[in-house]
Amino acid sequence: MDSSFKKIAIENSDTIVQMWLKEISSLKDVNYTSTISNDLYQNASREFADVIFTSIRGQGSTDALEAFSEKIINLGWPLSYITDGLQVFRRVTTKFILSKHDQLDTEAFSEVLESVDHWVEPIIRQLVNDYTGNWENIVSLQRVALQELSAPLIPVMEGITIMPLIGTIDTERAKLIMENLLQGVIRYNSEVVLIDITGVPVVDTMVAHHLIQAAEAVRLIGAKCILVGIRPEIAQTIVNLGIDLSNFPTKSSLKKGFTAALEITNREIIDREPKEENIESLIKSIRGE
Structure with missing residues (x-):
């Protein structure tokens, strides 16, 4: 049928x-x-x-x-x-x-x-x-x-890496940040890691705690963390919450953090353009003055 x-x-x-x-x-x-x-x-x-x-x-x-x-x-x-x-x-x-x-x-x-x-x-x-x-x-x-994509570690030069963070940091993402940091420090043989929080909208007690833990873990394997991108409102929040970042170097911008990283790794930025006084000295030496 x-x-x-x-x-x-x-x-x-x-x-x-x-x-x-x-x-x-x-x-x-x-x-x-x-x-x-x-x-x-x-x-x-x-x-x-x-x-x-x-x-x-x-x-x-x-x-x-x-x-x-x-x-x-x-x-x-x-x-x-x-x-x-x-x-x-x-x-x-x-x-x-x-x-x-x-x-x-x-x-x-x-x-x-x-x-x-x-x-x-x-x-x-x-x-x-x-x-x-x-x-x-x-x-x-x-x-x-x-x-x-949420927690990349980017090598910018020998011994220096940067981790730009964007968006909200929750517990799960904090674990990922920790893992990527530790693996990246070993992989790239980093001496200094710059954690850039310019794109993080809110830094509360939990976020700060996770960042401090990450910095401490990196320190234990022989590298150093610098927290960069501290905006005025973030700085005020950190102070109001009584968060202690005394053992965690901070800089207001990535540029200042990179300069500090160069100093830690015994490097410095040299201006290759000759300064005006150096040009005058060169002209005098040619003239025999």
Whole structure:
């Protein structure tokens, strides 16, 4: 009996798809797809219908379903588009097959519903699993990329590295800062690390505590931290909170911090442009004066 129901559905696929498209279009306002253009929505839905019938026919269903779920994720569409669409397909297909049935009794209804469920349930299961799996993978990759960008350690010259911090620092990010600092100091053989907090909007007790811990950890492995980018409002906050940064060298700007780092590493900036008095002395020596 199941094969006869499947034959009816496949032979009348165009009619079922038209009924299905009409119903799912009415769901745009409730499944978070209302902002999608009608043309894109219709094209994707027709592709969805092709995937469903490909699966029912048993023709390469796994690859088709996986590719479609990945496409929906790349478009940024919600999972509800898939689940709602399959529920509507179940309802429309059941209704159509029943309309072609000679006897409309409880037994016939049960047989049709069971058959349609038998086709649809595996599709729901795979699409949902593929969607969530791909989504989790994308989120994981984005999290790793964000972490790598959120606390970079940049070597600027031998022995001197800079860590520019931007945005709010929470406990999780503070752990990442600590790890990157320690690994970077060893990797780049740093003597001085400049932690630039110019882009950190708020420095409270917790943030200051994490920064002090990071500086202390760096000190224990033989390097030195200088905190730079101390804006006036940040300095006032630190004083009002009674935060002790006496063991943590600070500078108001990255330029001043870099100059201090050069001094620590026994370097200095030399102006290569000759000064006016040096030019006068050179002219006198040429003249023999």
